[in-house]
Amino acid sequence: MSHILIIGATRGLGASLANLYASSPSNTVYGTTRSPSGPKGLNEKIVWVPNIDVSQEGVGASLVNQLGQLGVAGGMIEGKDEVRGFDIVVITAGYFATEDFTNGPKWAEQVKMYTTSSISPPFIIHSLTRAKLLPKGSKIVLVSSESxxxxxxxxxxxxxxxxxxxxxxxxxxxxxxxxxDLKEHGVVVSIVHPGFMRTEMTKGVGFDKYWDDGGAVTPDEAAKSLIEWTEKLDISKTGEYWAPRGPRDIGTAEVTLGKNLSTPLQLPW
Structure with a gap:
């Protein structure tokens, strides 16, 4: 039985991951939402962790507090059958606002993108670790991008x-x-480009015009590939940067890395 936490599970890749993981009877899936309750239309087995906004200071402490209220504990509690940590944590929350040199960068949008994508993850992981919710053998998947x-x-x-x-x-x-930091604890960290996806986020920034030529896939397809990747993860790949679906949707792959590239593809920094 696996216990899985998806940070950013209400739409896109996060929603697809939560749905697919929850479709297995042996999994218990927790998904975060910024709202007081989870969205409709997703698997009813998903346990929603409400009021989690990764753009806000204190997100790590808030997450641990909310998980505690849902019965997720970091140690053995006498007489209670409670979750004692997560086997898999996926951080997939993201925000994308386009910028170009002609119109110039946007201060508030930049702050939100950095906070969401790269400032909040260490706070989240640090808080989960201190709460003993990442036991030896846990796998952390950070959803990055080939960009x-x-x-x-x-x-x-x-x-x-x-x-x-x-x-x-x-x-x-x-x-x-x-x-x-986590290798000595036996916790794996994988950084992944899940694929170019047909989501409201990419459509919202006008990238839907590249969907067909760019080989964009649905979030469900990307989620399936990512789950298969995570199942095979071990400590030998910790700290590495990979594209589980290979180079097929990376438009600059061949021009920068050459032809006959492998799948999965380890990406250069």
């Missing part, structure tokens, strides 16, 4: 989108550093 790879940036793509791309680069460093 966070400096090596993959190329004239073919052009500039702009400063905070989105740079916040993912920062998340990659956060994941690497967390992997060093």
């Amino acid at each position: 966070g790879s400096i090596t993959l940036r190329h004239d073919k793509e052009g500039g702009g989108n400063y905070a989105h791309h740079a916040s993912k680069t920062a998340l990659n460093m956060v994941g690497k550093l967390l992997s060093l």
Whole structure:
């Protein structure tokens, strides 16, 4: 029986992951939402952790407090059959606002992107660790993007989108550093590009025009690949940056890394 926590489970990849994990009778799935209650239309087995906003200071402490109220404990509680930690934690909450040099960067939007993507994760993981909710053998999956790879940036793509791309680069460093801190505890940290997806987020920034040519997949397809990747994860890959679906949706992969690339593909920083 696996206990799984999805940070950002109300839509897109997070919702698909929560649904797929919850479809297995042996799994108990917890999903965070910024609202007082979870959304309708998802698997009724999902246990919703309300009022969790990753853009707010104190998110880690708030998360642990809410989990405690739901009966999730970090140690053995006499006479009670309670969850004593998570086997898998996926942080997939994200925010994307486009920027270009002509119109200039946007201060508030940049702050929100950095906070959501790369500032909140270490606070969340630190709080879960201190609460003893990440036992030996736990797997942490940080959902990044190929856009966070400096090596993959190329004239073919052009500039702009400063905070989105740079916040993912920062998340990659956060994941690497967390992997060093948690390795002695036997906790795996995997940093992943889950794939270019057909989501409201990518549509909202006008990227739906690239869906077909870019090989975009549905969140359900990306979630299936990510779950398969996570099942095979072990400590040998901790702190590494991978694309479980390979190079198929990374437009600058061949021009920067060459042809005949493997799947899964380890991405360059």
